[in-house]
Amino acid sequence: MSKVKINKDTPCEKLTQGGTIYDAGNSVNFKTGDWRSACPIFLSEKCKQCGLCFPVCPDNAIPVGKDGNRRDFDYDFCKGCGVCAKVCPFGAIEMKQE
């Protein structure tokens, strides 16, 4: 009984007991980026693809392509902690107030 689709209109009887989720890897459906008060801006022209930023992201907000290069931020999950901007040696990540 995996993939139970629910939303805020689903009636009581259709929800799973205790809110158990019969589905793996579902946290991707829970967008947490709206808590952010500061926003990292990716300056791709300054980025050397050194690879220091994405391992320190406490979430999974810096997508990495198959070529091993990072892409722009995934703002659905970025909480604006600024750790990536701190570790960047090239000033390629700039923090801006939301």
Added chain:
Amino acid sequence: MSIRERLSGNEASAIAMKQINPDVVAAFPITPSTEIPQYFSTFVSNGTVNTEFIAVESEHSAMSACIGAEAAGSRAMTATSSNGLALMWEMIHIASSLRLPIVMPLVNRAISGPLNIHNDHSDAMGIRDSGWIMLFSENNQEAYDNLIMAHRIAEHKDVMLPLTVCQDGFITSHSIENIELIEDDKVKQFVGTYNPEHYLLNAKEPIAVGPMDLQAYLFEHKAQEADAMRNAKKVILDVAKDFEKLTGRKYSLFEEYKLDDADIAIVCMNSTAGTTKDVVDNLRNQGIKAGLLKIRVFRPFPAEEIAKALENCKAVAVLDKAEGLNACGGPLFTDVTSGMYVNNLNIPTISYIYGIGGRDVTTKHIESVYKDLIEISNTSKVNNPYRYLGLRRGDK
């Protein structure tokens, strides 16, 4: 043939657990329930059971371990009393809201402070609104029987709620009485195996248990829990019917002792019911129509059924072994009177707080309550509905 024995309430509970043979028992000792995990750990050492026994570092951990084990798909049990239950309190709610049918003997003892190790029901009253099914037991036999019935109730698909079996600390837990045990194989057959529909260790169905549940969902999940609690009433009665077929011992939501034609009645729980029955018998011999309503199922609370059972009484006393500290009567009293009001039953009803911290309650005390009830039923006047029984106080 059933087995005639003489056991204390704690021994009876431990033997019930041995016969149930759960997958996991996680427990921390606390007076007066210590003997239950103690005897049980002996069964583990002797290989009489094949339970994984976890000697945890606190009751919070005991309930946490039971939650983990039960969510994994196994049967988990623990036992506690008083402040041990208080320390579990956070996890007590997690267990019921995650719909994990854990079963726990609760040997009732006063909640500190000041420090007291003796019997009252203030520990149990702390979890009355937590989503646990609560059964109360007059004596060792009932503590044993309630435990044998527990898993069938808790694990029923319409219920899926944890369950606690209460008995009075020392009075029941440490007193040796005659008891009739059921044979091991018959218990095994009666209790059955636990086959949860969803569980964490099922590799074919990865699940997340206890996820975030914010404004859009928690309300509905609480309503589901409440529905399950309402469903439990029927399940408890169905299981009792099967139990009667097995043992001949009859159980219901409550016991009505000479209540049919009673003019005056006492409502109480656990061992005090035994004392009250003796008083009822004596009063009946004197031609006084006294009766008793002994609560067995406190959660779900059988409000409608209680109102029906009391409808021909002229005066009722509800005995609470816990000071509700709410300035309007004990917790059982407020439940009983609320049930009476909603079911349009208006008869004089008095709250008596008694036996706090293990204060002895004798037949003389119970007689005085019936005496008060006779006066009230004659005059229909209630001067003070919030009374104490056996309290030292200068103004009386």
